[in-house]
Amino acid sequence: MTPLDKNEALDRHALVMACWLAAALPAAILFQYGFGQGGTPYLLAAFAAILAGFVAHVIVNVVYGTGFSPRELGLGLVIYGLALVLFVVLSLVSAPFAAHNFLPLSIGFIAMGAVVVFYLITRFGARQAFEAFDVIRDFRSDDRDSKRSPGDHT
Amino acid sequence: MTPLLVSVLGIVSVLGLYLATISGRHTQQPGDFVDAGLALPPWVIIFAGAGITLASLSLPNHLLLLATFGLQYNQIAGGLICVALCAAVTQKRVWLAARLTSLRTLGDLLGDYFGSTTLRIYMLLVLFLFSIPFAAMCLSQAGALVSAATANDVPAGLAIWSIAFVLFLCSVIGGWRGIAYLVAAQSLLVLALMIFFGAFTGFTLDKLAFAANGIGTASGVLPDRIPGVIQFGAGIGKELPAGGLWTTFAGLTFALSLGGIAISPGFSFLGVTSAPRRGFAFGQVWMIAGLAAGALILIGPVLAAEIAASGSLTAFTIRLAALDPMVAVGFTVLLVASGQIAVAFFAGSGASVCTIELTSRYIIPGMDQRSTRFAARVTLALVYGAVAAVASYAPLSATIFSSLTLSLSMQLLPAVLGLCWVRWISRSGVLAGLIVGSLCVVFTESFGLVLFERLFVDLPWGRWPLSVHSAGWGLATNFTACLLVSLFTRSDAERGRRDCLHDAFEESTPARKGSQAATTAKWSLTLLWAFFALGPGAILGNTFFSEPIFAGTVVAPGMPSLLIWQVMFWFVGVLIVWWLAYQGRLSVIDERPRHKIVLVPDVNPLFEPVTTPWIARFLDRVTGR
16 A cells, blocks of 8 residues: 555545535435434435445545545544434433434444444454454553554464 | 525535645645646546536526426437537547647647637637636526525525635635536535435425426427427527427537537646546546436436426425425535536636636746736636626626537537547638638527627527527538638648647557447447437437337337437447447547647747738738839
8 A cells, every 4th residue: 555645645535525525415414304204214315325425435445545544533433423422312311202213323323333344344354353443452461462563463 | 494505505615615725735836726737636527527517508407498398308418428429539639639739728739739829719719608608607597596595585696796705715725626626526416416316306205297297398398209300490589499499400409519518628628637547538438428417317307397397496496395494405505516516617717728828828928836826816806706797797698698608619629620630620621610600600599699680680590590509500510611621721831730749649549459340330320329319310219119110009118208218328328438438449548648749839929929921921012012
């Protein structure tokens, strides 16, 4: 994987923004309509639109030979986390909201998580994907283990 | 709905400003402001090409005309394949010529290749028609759409100036690269929303008007048939066309005028400033011919039927707002974004080309990079000011002038074909063709008719006589004059310069792999396709699937026979463009040109005036005695 030059990095970033713009507006319309008259099918379609944006982002990464940047990862995790917290809180405080939307939103969030895990496994392999989230190992006092890079078998 | 619409448009604007800011920050040389360092990425060409094509067709107008004339007007969507074909024939060669000669605009290329200042002036005229009246018409429509969607909470004037100001800011900060990013991002948004609304209306509305009753046109207009091959009437304004205006000749000649998009100064500049390998072919085949034409052919009638059933575009938006305000906002954003693409692209490219061709060539020659950037910014301010002023105060004039734009642009086809392929097309031929063709265009369009009839007497014909579009009249006479004159002047004094470029083309392009028979087959198939898809053969589509000739009975295919015909020929059209662009190597750049050529020494006629030959001969005759 060769690092991108300034112009290529800019091109990639602009393309990523364009992809997310094209996915976000239909997703917003579907969520809004899904929470109103539309119901479950439209909420699931909204998650499908977001997944389409994610797939487009992965395709951009493949075209430019890059991965997700730390900022993109951070932003993605923050948005996903906030949306999840909002969903849980709303489900707890509003019975009608939970009654109407709990199932499709749960399916949507789980599907998104599953797609990300699937991507990680196919991109990095099961072991490396797991090690990326292996918090316990980070707390080990063993100096040798903490210095070992992912995928290093020696 | 007003706060929601303003918020969504605001978010899109902020994204545009963000893209402009980061591209402005990353600009390495001040001179890159004008031409993006000739290194726009392929994805910009791929997405922007499709978006610009849709925007040039004017999406709101297209839907309204489809609602007025039914499927006979849907032929025009198939005309987008003509844009792809025209781009496939010219775009790669123009790019190669630009790289070989280090020239950056089509006007400079044609001017130097044919050695003609008249051609440069003509190109600038076409450029201004695209940059100001055409962009003003699109901006005016966008303002009207916002005003109608917000029930005049945001007046049209305010919307026009706000949109123009935001787009100006994006352009003036990001330069050509920023404009290209913005246009490409909005194009992707428009394509996504087109497909989205096709599916959404299909799933959400209780009973689709198109499936139930077809497109409800006014009485006297055939909603699902082409009204004939040609109508021997005097044209719009003189005679009412029976069954509708869109005969096969009207469709074919309008589709030809759409080719003017591909050879417009702005579109050519977008191609020249790119650094593609396979971007051209992908954009032409899959995005313009495939996605853009397909979306219009398949989704256009569904949306148009709903608009016709609702009564107007505004009524349809209100109907969507009854489902959910966000749905109506999304539909309005789709239409406004297509207008914004046209405004940003034509104003931005117009300012860049004007800076290169006019300001730094004639007005202030020898400007350094910083001064060039400043000049481009001043030009941008002037262009946007003019566009917003015309859109606000003279929208009718903008519409009348912009009706000339595509047809006049298409009159450059012989010149561009000469530059790209046909070395024996001479300067005299091109100029004779341009004069005759442009006169025919002007006198078969509203502008010329109004002007002539106000000043002199009534003409016996109206707009588009014999239901042939002005581009058709212009091209027929243009090609005739060009070929006749070129026949006698093909070996003129400039032949050496023309040969020099064509020899360089042949050196830069590997030897052809296919046989002569394959080449003949490709072009024969293309002409056959044009005959059956858009030309007189399209009349067969009226009944081909509902009343098959050999079955001798009437069948109900479930949708109008004409729509099946259009979809079938859309598939075939994409296949043909793919064959030409990829297999015929028309749009695949195999290797970059190895050496540079100089067409003419860099002479500035304002400071080093060159006497026109006939004046020189006259002076010589007078002073020699």
